[in-house]
Amino acid sequence: MLFKFHLHRFRFFVAFVLGMALCGLLPKSAHAQLREDSAPAILLANLTPMPQHTDVHDEDYEDTQAKFQATYIWQRHGAFSERRPSTVNSANYSGAYPLYSLPKQQDKSYTATFTGYFGFRPWTGGELYLNPEVTQGVPFGGSLTGLGGFYNGEITRAAGSRPTIYRxxxxxxxxxxxxxxxxxxxxxxxxxxxxxxKNRFVLTAGNFSVLDVFDKNRYAGDPRRQFMNWGNMNNVAFDYAADSRGWGWGAAGEWYQGDWVLRFGRMTGPKRPNELPTDFRIGKHYGDQLELEHDHEIAGRPGAIRATAWRNRANLASFRDAINYGNTVGWTPDATNGMEYILNVRNGERTKYGFGVNIDQEISDNLGVFLKGMWADGRTETYAFAEVDRSLATGVSISGAAWGRGNDTLGLSYLAHFLSKDRREYLEKGGISYFIGDGWLNYKPEQVMESYYSAKLNKALWVTADYQYVRNPAYNADRGPIHIVGVRFHAEF
Structure with missing residues (x-):
C-alpha cells in the first residue's frame, strides 16, 4: 500500500501539531514595520543543507526528527573614505528623503538565531517538517542598505534588538x-x-524557500557553516520569489534519473516588492524556476553542474519608466517618495527573468572548487532579493586535514556584481532604489573577496573567523574600500 500510516508515530504527531499551532499564534517579525520607520531591510532564508548520500548504511533509519541549531555572528567594519561630488544636492537626500548608503563611519553588526527542526514520516515516502525560529539582530547603520551583495546571510533575519519568534x-x-x-x-x-x-521523483510542497531546492552548491551555500556573503550563499543575481524573510508557498518537483536531475517549481512572492505580506494569487503573480543538473566524475573526483532559468511575474516598476519620470520632474524630490521614483511608477504587471550556472568540483581529498554565474534582464526593480543584475562567484574550499585538523575548513572566494544599463542610469541620475542609492554613482562593478576559517571544536560546536574586502560598495568607485571582519559561533544538537 503506497500510503501506509505508521500509527506508533502519532504521539510525535501530537507534539508536531501543538508546535504548529504555537507558530500560528506567534507574532509577526518586527521587520514588517521597518520599512515605514526607516531605510529598508530584508529577511531571507537560511538554507536546508544539501542531502548527503552514501553507499554504506551509516545510521539507523529515522521516522522522527528533533534537531536544533544556534548561530551568533558579530561583524565590524572600519571607517572608509567617500569622495562626494560637489554637484550633488544634499537637500535631495536628507530629512524626509532617505539616502540608502552604507554609513562611512566605523560600525558594528550582530545576529543571533535559534531554530528547531521537527519532522516525522506520516506515511511511506512522506516527510513533514516544521521549523520555528527565534531571531534578533542589527545590521550596519541600523538598516540593510548600501551594498549589492550583503555581508551576512544571517542579517537577513535582523528584525531588531528584541527577539522575534516566527514559523x-x-x-x-x-x-x-x-x-x-x-x-x-x-x-x-x-x-x-x-x-x-537513485532514480526517484521528489515533490516538495508547502512553506519553504526556493533555495532549499534550487541553485545549491557543495562548497558555497550555507551562511551558517560556510561563506557568509550573499554572493557565496547563492547566485546573487537570482531574484527568486519570496516574502521579505525569504520564504514562499508553492511546490517543486525533482526527477532523479541516473546522473541527471530535472527540477521545476512555482512559488509565491510578496504583494509589494521586497516586503513581508505574501501574494497568494499564485496563478497571477509568481516565480517559476527550471533547473537541470548533471553529476559527473573527473579523474575519479565527483562534481556537478547546474543550469538554472527563472521567471517572475508581478507588479513591478520599470527603471526606464522611473528615468522618464525623473526627467519630467527635473530630478527633484517627490513629496511622498523623495528620489525613490520606482515607487511612483510601480503601475503595471511585468516579467523579470534570468539564467545561471552553478558548478562544484572536488579536486583532491582536501580541496574543492566552485564557480557560479548569473545574468538577469535588469529592466525592472528588485522583486525579492538583491540589487544585482549580473553576478560571478568563484572560490576554493580546503579541508583542514592537510594540517591535521580534518574537521576544519578554510574558504577563499572572489565575487563580482554588475548592474544592468537601465538600473545603472537610474542611479547615476540620482535615483534611489530599494537597497542602494548614494545620490550619485561613479559606476564600477562591486567586488568582494571573502575568506573564512571554520574550526570544529567538538561534535556540536564550530567557531569561524571571517574577513571580507569590499571594493566599490553599491557600485560606487567614490566610496570605500570597506574591510569587514567577523566571528561566527554555530552549534547543532
Missing part, C-alpha cells in the same frame, strides 16, 4: 522511488536518515 518552514516532502539501486540519506537538518532509490 520559518512548514512543508511536505514526498518521494516516489523508481529503481536504479539504493543510496542512504544521512541525518541532517530537515533530512531524516533513510534509504532512497
Amino acid at each position: 520559518q518552514r512548514l512543508f511536505l516532502r514526498q518521494t516516489w522511488n523508481l529503481g536504479g539501486g539504493s543510496e542512504e540519506v544521512e541525518s541532517d537538518l530537515n533530512w531524516m536518515a533513510g534509504s532512497v532509490d
Whole structure:
C-alpha cells in the first residue's frame, strides 16, 4: 500500500501539531514595520543543507526528527573614505528623503538565531517538517542598505534588538522511488536518515524557500557553516520569489534519473516588492524556476553542474519608466517618495527573468572548487532579493586535514556584481532604489573577496573567523574600500 500510516508515530504527531499551532499564534517579525520607520531591510532564508548520500548504511533509519541549531555572528567594519561630488544636492537626500548608503563611519553588526527542526514520516515516502525560529539582530547603520551583495546571510533575519519568534518552514516532502539501486540519506537538518532509490521523483510542497531546492552548491551555500556573503550563499543575481524573510508557498518537483536531475517549481512572492505580506494569487503573480543538473566524475573526483532559468511575474516598476519620470520632474524630490521614483511608477504587471550556472568540483581529498554565474534582464526593480543584475562567484574550499585538523575548513572566494544599463542610469541620475542609492554613482562593478576559517571544536560546536574586502560598495568607485571582519559561533544538537 503506497500510503501506509505508521500509527506508533502519532504521539510525535501530537507534539508536531501543538508546535504548529504555537507558530500560528506567534507574532509577526518586527521587520514588517521597518520599512515605514526607516531605510529598508530584508529577511531571507537560511538554507536546508544539501542531502548527503552514501553507499554504506551509516545510521539507523529515522521516522522522527528533533534537531536544533544556534548561530551568533558579530561583524565590524572600519571607517572608509567617500569622495562626494560637489554637484550633488544634499537637500535631495536628507530629512524626509532617505539616502540608502552604507554609513562611512566605523560600525558594528550582530545576529543571533535559534531554530528547531521537527519532522516525522506520516506515511511511506512522506516527510513533514516544521521549523520555528527565534531571531534578533542589527545590521550596519541600523538598516540593510548600501551594498549589492550583503555581508551576512544571517542579517537577513535582523528584525531588531528584541527577539522575534516566527514559523520559518512548514512543508511536505514526498518521494516516489523508481529503481536504479539504493543510496542512504544521512541525518541532517530537515533530512531524516533513510534509504532512497537513485532514480526517484521528489515533490516538495508547502512553506519553504526556493533555495532549499534550487541553485545549491557543495562548497558555497550555507551562511551558517560556510561563506557568509550573499554572493557565496547563492547566485546573487537570482531574484527568486519570496516574502521579505525569504520564504514562499508553492511546490517543486525533482526527477532523479541516473546522473541527471530535472527540477521545476512555482512559488509565491510578496504583494509589494521586497516586503513581508505574501501574494497568494499564485496563478497571477509568481516565480517559476527550471533547473537541470548533471553529476559527473573527473579523474575519479565527483562534481556537478547546474543550469538554472527563472521567471517572475508581478507588479513591478520599470527603471526606464522611473528615468522618464525623473526627467519630467527635473530630478527633484517627490513629496511622498523623495528620489525613490520606482515607487511612483510601480503601475503595471511585468516579467523579470534570468539564467545561471552553478558548478562544484572536488579536486583532491582536501580541496574543492566552485564557480557560479548569473545574468538577469535588469529592466525592472528588485522583486525579492538583491540589487544585482549580473553576478560571478568563484572560490576554493580546503579541508583542514592537510594540517591535521580534518574537521576544519578554510574558504577563499572572489565575487563580482554588475548592474544592468537601465538600473545603472537610474542611479547615476540620482535615483534611489530599494537597497542602494548614494545620490550619485561613479559606476564600477562591486567586488568582494571573502575568506573564512571554520574550526570544529567538538561534535556540536564550530567557531569561524571571517574577513571580507569590499571594493566599490553599491557600485560606487567614490566610496570605500570597506574591510569587514567577523566571528561566527554555530552549534547543532
